[in-house]
Amino acid sequence: MxxxxxxxxxxxxxxxxxxxxxxxxxxxxxxxxxxxxxxxxxxxxxxxxxxxxxxxxxxxxxxxxxxxxxxxxxxxxxxxxxxxxxxxxxxxxxxxxxxxARPQSRTVVAPGTQAVLDAMTVPALVQNSRLDFVAVNRLGAALYGLHYPAKSGQLFNAARFQFLDSQAQDFFVDFERAKRNAVALLHQAAGRDPFDDELIRLVGQLSTQSPEFRALWASHDVIRYQRGTKRYRHPGVGDLEFGYESFDLTTEPGLTMLVYTIEPHSPTAERMALLGAWAKTPVTIDSHETDTDAAPHAAPDGQSRSLFLPEDP
The missing domain is CATH 1.10.260.40 (lambda repressor-like DNA-binding domains)
Structure with missing residues (x-):
């Protein structure tokens, strides 16, 4: 268009x-x-x-x-x-x-930004305008079932996960709102830079493979990250509820840091403490297991799970 x-x-x-x-x-x-x-x-x-x-x-x-x-x-x-x-x-x-006039969306963060993420005791991540997870800390990776540290060149994309992965419906408690917000964020990004080739490819892929994405895209809604509540149903520890704050990184234009806040002594605090303990255990990936963006990791119950999407066709 x-x-x-x-x-x-x-x-x-x-x-x-x-x-x-x-x-x-x-x-x-x-x-x-x-x-x-x-x-x-x-x-x-x-x-x-x-x-x-x-x-x-x-x-x-x-x-x-x-x-x-x-x-x-x-x-x-x-x-x-x-x-x-x-x-x-x-x-x-x-x-x-x-x-x-505009650079393409960033896909890496400076070491200092990663150090800030790693110093946090709550889940935190950095996204670009395409909703790629450019960087996460250990708790952020554990929340989404991602490998930590992230593999170079293999970025988890929130919109692809929501519209193309069947696991997303179980993961997001407010699934419909999450999808609407993702599309509105992408639409706002497209208005800022309609010549971002990777964004064009992402919207094209989602439009081709998801009728629901096409319908939401046609609504022309736009939003910006600010603050709010996020609710998830983690396969290992159950229901989680966070507040979140967003911060545009002035030293790294085009990137936004999301920090999830946890109410002290709440069920979420207890469950994240458990998830954090599990996240301290290193995950080893053999090269023959990486047929997808990231191989499944072992969940606490012994079942193999991953929230990564398969590679683009």
Whole structure:
């Protein structure tokens, strides 16, 4: 999808979700042919002509000022993330030179960043904009069933796991929300850098192999990591509930650190203490076992489990 098509789909989807009552638009008798606002109603709320707004909604943003775009964002009741997404899309459309302006998403962290992760006594990880786990600490690896230290060049991707691995449904307690959030994060990343080749391949793979991903992608929702709650059902220790905080790494642009917090003396604290004790046992992988991104490790009950996905076809 081109940037112009993305702008058109994004504006259309945002207009469709707002009822006249929500926007404070008078509702007259007769049937409405659209689920949300009409174009002329958005134009009126933004203080522009209907023809001008219709042109913008078709993706023709040439000459659109920041003031006009801000007015449209207010009319459509966009939040800060959605507003930023719209501005990014317009910027890309009107500034083709941005194709070479941004580096590709990082896949490694500096030794100092890994040292910070390793010093933490709670699960922590670093993700890039494609939701690759670029780095984890020992408890983070144990939580997701990953090998620690991570194998070079073999990155676990949260979106691939959620949409293409049958184990994900059992692992995520809030599975539907987790999938929606993953797609919205990827959509926001695509708005910032639509020329990231690895992101293009990832979205293409997920769109081809998962009808649910395609449907969620078509919703054009965008979010940013902030803070919240995460709940998992670990195959070895059972239900776990964490708070989490996210931090953009200013020294490593494009990377975000997620730190999972644990309430003291809670069932999660007890279960993570047990998982942490198991995680101190080294895992040995023979070369003939690595047919997938990472070979299964032995769970406490002796069964072989892994949350890694098979290699891409």
């Amino acid at each position: 081109s940037s112009q098509e993305e702008i058109s789909s994004f504006l259309t989807s945002r207009r469709a979700r707002i009822s006249p009552e929500q926007a404070g638009v008078p509702v007259f008798a007769g049937n409405r042919r659209v689920p949300g606002l009409r174009r002329e109603e958005v134009a009126h709320l933004a203080g522009v002509s209907t023809d001008y707004y219709s042109k913008l909604e078709r993706g023709n943003t040439r000459g659109a000022s920041r003031e006009v775009l801000d007015a449209i964002a207010r009319a459509l009741q966009l939040d800060d993330t959605e507003r930023e997404h719209l501005m990014n899309l317009v910027d890309i459309t009107t500034s083709p030179h941005r194709r070479k």
